[in-house]
Amino acid sequence: MDGILALAADNLISPIILSFALGLFAALARSDLSVPEAAAKALSIYLLFAIGFKGGASVADHGIDTTLALSLAAGFVLSATLPFLAFFLLKILTKLDTINAAAVAGHYGSISIVTFVAGTSVLQDAGITSEGYMVAVAAVMEAPAILSALWLVSRGKGGAAMDSQLMREILLNGSIVLLVGSFFIGVITGAEGLARIESFIVAPFQGVLCLFLLDMGLVAGNGLRKSRKVLNLGALAFGILMPLCGAVIGLGAGLAIGLSLGGVVLMMILAASASYIAVPAAMRVALPEADPAVYLTLSLGVTFPFNLTIGIPIYLALATAVMGAM
Amino acid sequence: MDGILALAADNLISPIILSFALGLFAALARSDLSVPEAAAKALSIYLLFAIGFKGGASVADHGIDTTLALSLAAGFVLSATLPFLAFFLLKILTKLDTINAAAVAGHYGSISIVTFVAGTSVLQDAGITSEGYMVAVAAVMEAPAILSALWLVSRGKGGAAMDSQLMREILLNGSIVLLVGSFFIGVITGAEGLARIESFIVAPFQGVLCLFLLDMGLVAGNGLRKSRKVLNLGALAFGILMPLCGAVIGLGAGLAIGLSLGGVVLMMILAASASYIAVPAAMRVALPEADPAVYLTLSLGVTFPFNLTIGIPIYLALATAVMGAM
Amino acid sequence: MDGILALAADNLISPIILSFALGLFAALARSDLSVPEAAAKALSIYLLFAIGFKGGASVADHGIDTTLALSLAAGFVLSATLPFLAFFLLKILTKLDTINAAAVAGHYGSISIVTFVAGTSVLQDAGITSEGYMVAVAAVMEAPAILSALWLVSRGKGGAAMDSQLMREILLNGSIVLLVGSFFIGVITGAEGLARIESFIVAPFQGVLCLFLLDMGLVAGNGLRKSRKVLNLGALAFGILMPLCGAVIGLGAGLAIGLSLGGVVLMMILAASASYIAVPAAMRVALPEADPAVYLTLSLGVTFPFNLTIGIPIYLALATAVMGAM
Amino acid sequence: MQMHNAKRVEITIEAPMERRLTEALEHADVKGYTILPIVGGSGRSGKWSREGQIGRAGGMVQVVCIIRPERLEALLEAAFTVVERHIGVVCVTDCEVLRAERF
Amino acid sequence: MQMHNAKRVEITIEAPMERRLTEALEHADVKGYTILPIVGGSGRSGKWSREGQIGRAGGMVQVVCIIRPERLEALLEAAFTVVERHIGVVCVTDCEVLRAERF
Amino acid sequence: MQMHNAKRVEITIEAPMERRLTEALEHADVKGYTILPIVGGSGRSGKWSREGQIGRAGGMVQVVCIIRPERLEALLEAAFTVVERHIGVVCVTDCEVLRAERF
Numbered sequence A, B, C: 001m002d003g004i005l006a007l008a009a010d011n012l013i014s015p016i017i018l019s020f021a022l023g024l025f026a027a028l029a030r031s032d033l034s035v036p037e038a039a040a041k042a043l044s045i046y047l048l049f050a051i052g053f054k055g056g057a058s059v060a061d062h063g064i065d066t067t068l069a070l071s072l073a074a075g076f077v078l079s080a081t082l083p084f085l086a087f088f089l090l091k092i093l094t095k096l097d098t099i100n101a102a103a104v105a106g107h108y109g110s111i112s113i114v115t116f117v118a119g120t121s122v123l124q125d126a127g128i129t130s131e132g133y134m135v136a137v138a139a140v141m142e143a144p145a146i147l148s149a150l151w152l153v154s155r156g157k158g159g160a161a162m163d164s165q166l167m168r169e170i171l172l173n174g175s176i177v178l179l180v181g182s183f184f185i186g187v188i189t190g191a192e193g194l195a196r197i198e199s200f201i202v203a204p205f206q207g208v209l210c211l212f213l214l215d216m217g218l219v220a221g222n223g224l225r226k227s228r229k230v231l232n233l234g235a236l237a238f239g240i241l242m243p244l245c246g247a248v249i250g251l252g253a254g255l256a257i258g259l260s261l262g263g264v265v266l267m268m269i270l271a272a273s274a275s276y277i278a279v280p281a282a283m284r285v286a287l288p289e290a291d292p293a294v295y296l297t298l299s300l301g302v303t304f305p306f307n308l309t310i311g312i313p314i315y316l317a318l319a320t321a322v323m324g325a326m
Numbered sequence D, E, F: 001m002q003m004h005n006a007k008r009v010e011i012t013i014e015a016p017m018e019r020r021l022t023e024a025l026e027h028a029d030v031k032g033y034t035i036l037p038i039v040g041g042s043g044r045s046g047k048w049s050r051e052g053q054i055g056r057a058g059g060m061v062q063v064v065c066i067i068r069p070e071r072l073e074a075l076l077e078a079a080f081t082v083v084e085r086h087i088g089v090v091c092v093t094d095c096e097v098l099r100a101e102r103f
């Protein structure tokens, strides 16, 4: 218990979290501080490339173990099924109609790559290794949740349109392509490739992450400021309960397929995190009637900061406790 | 005397200054070389974050000494009073009307963070340490000068509008929030935090500064090319005399509060430098009748290059001489 | 022969080439992956600055040898005459009219700085040094080809307009100014200057190059997707034959002026590569009737990937063989 | 100079719908259009600004088509099927163009 | 398709005044507007371009409002109080819109 | 409010020609113009988008001039000499402006 508190405290005063807090503060105080759109996009390209490449290089280094296929399958199943749990919780906790509840549910089946990255940082600081292919699991989990969300709607009334163009857009989404692509580049070029670009993708990584989280804080803060009305108690409860449920289910999955401690924690984080890039874009096309303020506020304004600050240490402590007891 | 010449020569052939010169040349020769706006803004976010963080980490490391509060107070007073001196000099040296003179005066009370950064580079190369909290002094000095400038106008005729919205915009200006915020992040996370992001904010810093100064050179050159008419002899004289006066006053202030050699030099640089970001934006809102060509040409086209090239070595030599003699 | 295959294979699985391939794949698969324009421009500013500076610093370090002037002259002559060869080949191999053939020819006389940079990377990995001033040769070769192209057109009919404004635009083109300018900064500040910004322009260089080539792959892929019709067999043959011819002529020139192995290879690469930045912009102004799809598809869609993947290893192997035999 | 009557249609639409709109325009045989970026705006669904966005989900763009008056109806119908369920504004202005053969 | 008459008001204004202008529009009960970036321009106060700027001080933006004709006067008055002392251009065009209930 | 008739001229042109166009406008004594960025478009010479570009060669911009009706002809002639051989669209709309003394 002491350990978890110390860990949480340590996490809270890391430059990464404080940069997020600074962005949040600046936005809530209505400062004109802003990161240009092009710069934010460039930062996210850097992060996806670096995380994918490092994952791939680590797979090239440690070899593929037997749990790889199981992990990918587990990721797929989690992404496809968590929306049903989310939908159920939303129907209990909030008054959202079916379309909005389904849209939100889709976000929680999918994942937040920045939360994943922050998790790897925490693991690294704690000296815990993890399976490199968890990056590929992250990529696999981006899309299936969208289909589940649309199914939840079409079941109700016939409104959700999933045409083949949307399908292609979702699967060939820029962040999936970049993550998977750089993962394969890492697998192919291995340790030698990593050595060549290490001082670009490893050394400055945490610093770049700070600036990215500064921007995330600004965006989350602006969102919160504009949509405070969305945040009634039920919605707030969902935004915190759902990641906890997701993490526990992720823990079960991770244990079942025999991941290492680090891998289990990352699986928990993936299950606990909610999308705010790929899924919102798909929802604007397929479910234009759903209110973006609802799903963005929950995903980016509540669950993302929760995971970033308290969630990750809790998941790590939980996994350590459970796996230590086994 | 030899020392100062060597120092000035050394400073003049640093990559930083030569990058500025390259930008200046390219703009004056009407090359189409340009740094995209988003990239320039991203560079300035990087610089503010890095300088703030490093200042804060240095405070966390060396501890807060008793002169901190005095330095902040001195910065506030300098920023608020230097505009009166500037206004007086402008009335003597130029034919600017009250509104334009007041607008220019406001710029010279405030500061240029890039000049400050260049100063810290010179100090670092010379192996001179300085108080980390000088970054906070820089932040404090950004805004008061604006109020003095508006007071100078409203005294004349009732034109200057300082409403509460403008006040908030000035104080919560993006660059102030980022500088102060990252300073506090540095203070909180200290040496440990610095170690984690060092290879992002320390190692590549001077290189990034080169690109930023390339852009500054382009902007200054474009400004000069378009507003040569502004630059009569009186204006030029002001643009060089004012920083020298400011530096001497800054020297006095620094000595009075007992700063180290490095701290005194930075105080001189802050007093000597003129704003070209925060103040112009405020002036467009509060004093739209003032001509931007006048204040931007003076601040960015004359005083900034003067400080960057000859000013900083002079201030350093002066401070060394005076403090050596004490 | 074994050596060259190993080298080519090694080159093909470098992170740089694979990043290009990833971009190409993403564009051809119609993914929405994209690098913001401002970020791409910022990356190219970084590359030009770094490559120019390092070239200059190397000249400052190794001294100017007697072949410098000869190399510059050779570059000028190559750039001015290669378009005639290209025009001749185009008339034989394709059905392009005079205007389009001349426009394409102009591109092949000029150079691609990214191909040059990729070449220096390959040399560096192979532990082969080269003359630092080859960067200056690259700069010299950018423009003369444009004049030859316009002469080819005006000879036919009187359509090509080369006014003094266009002349200035070509010579003061942003990339030339930046490359030459940073070369001189490197020469002036030398090893000391390099030491100060090394961790910005040396260490992360290959990583930045990966992201830049990712973007190049996206652009090349988008271009190819939209202009498949351009690519008949004759055009394809030209796009591969021309760089080979250029490389052989470059080899002769390099040997004649007595460059080192590395220098010869770079001269071959310059002769073999085709422009896709400076020349297209000039052609839009001077030869608006020429179809951009033709010259961009050939230069960026065919010759650039050819050089990047197979060309460079071939040129290196050829130069090694010829110079070893001497 | 000889000018020709035409219509200028300005469609403000969410960025994720851009490709669908331009494809619909192409199907309706619209010969050309120009896409302008938008940095922010406000409407019934609230206020937004480009710098407060992650990804393209929330951004908008403006698609401008200049078209012969007799082809307006076809264009509007094509655009409407895309815009219908989505937020977005369609605004038509009379204009005159040089070189009518291009439209 | 059924079109409705409206006015398209295009206000070119300095970036630091953007927030003030949109707040004035909101007070005047303008239901929607769109903000376009500007990369450069020229006027009585000279020439500028976005890439020659540090900070936002010198940039400009264009605020476009589509509004029912009867509400134009109120909008112009609101805009004018903001634009009055500042550089900027206000330009009004007749237009037609789909879905008039939105304006 | 007192409004004055004017013309709004919108010229879509390739980025490398921008400087030539604005210089021609200045020679024709056009008092002001505003330049808007374009992120993509389509026309007879095909489809393009800003993010698929290296360098400025392929990009376009939109130059908007508001001008007194009697000065339109001179502007169009000046613009036409530049646009003539190049791809680009010129579109003129009637408009009304505040503060006519500025144009």
Ligand SMILES: Nc1ncnc2c1ncn2[C@@H]1O[C@H](COP(=O)(O)O)[C@@H](O)[C@H]1O
Binding pocket: D012, D040, D041, D042, D043, D044, D045, D046, D047, D048, D060, D087, D088, D089, E031, E032, E033, E034, E035, E064, E065, E066, E067, E102, E103
């Ligand atoms: N009356 C209007 N004039 C100009 N733009 C508008 C107007 N109404 C809406 N918009 C634009 O369309 C977007 C979506 O509008 P809405 O569907 O009303 O939320 C807004 O963010 C604005 O960019």
Ligand SMILES: Nc1ncnc2c1ncn2[C@@H]1O[C@H](COP(=O)(O)O)[C@@H](O)[C@H]1O
Binding pocket: E012, E040, E041, E042, E043, E044, E045, E046, E047, E048, E060, E086, E087, E088, E089, F031, F032, F033, F034, F035, F064, F065, F066, F067, F102, F103
């Ligand atoms: N006649 C005009 N047509 C279009 N834009 C203009 C015009 N006059 C001024 N502008 C724009 O308004 C800005 C400020 O104009 P001014 O107040 O005349 O300096 C210019 O930089 C242009 O962007």
Ligand SMILES: Nc1ncnc2c1ncn2[C@@H]1O[C@H](COP(=O)(O)O)[C@@H](O)[C@H]1O
Binding pocket: D031, D032, D033, D034, D035, D064, D065, D066, D067, D102, D103, F012, F040, F041, F042, F043, F044, F045, F046, F048, F060, F086, F087, F088, F089
């Ligand atoms: N009818 C049109 N409406 C709006 N923009 C157009 C139109 N035709 C062409 N354009 C723009 O002008 C550019 C060049 O057109 P073009 O010369 O037809 O290839 C296109 O890429 C569009 O941005």
Ligand code: NA
Binding pocket: A082, A107, A108, A109, A110, A111, A246, A270, A271, A272, A273, A274
């Ligand atoms: Na999840």
Ligand code: NA
Binding pocket: B082, B107, B108, B109, B110, B111, B246, B270, B271, B272, B273, B274
């Ligand atoms: Na000052």
Ligand code: NA
Binding pocket: C082, C107, C108, C109, C110, C111, C246, C270, C271, C272, C273, C274
């Ligand atoms: Na060549």
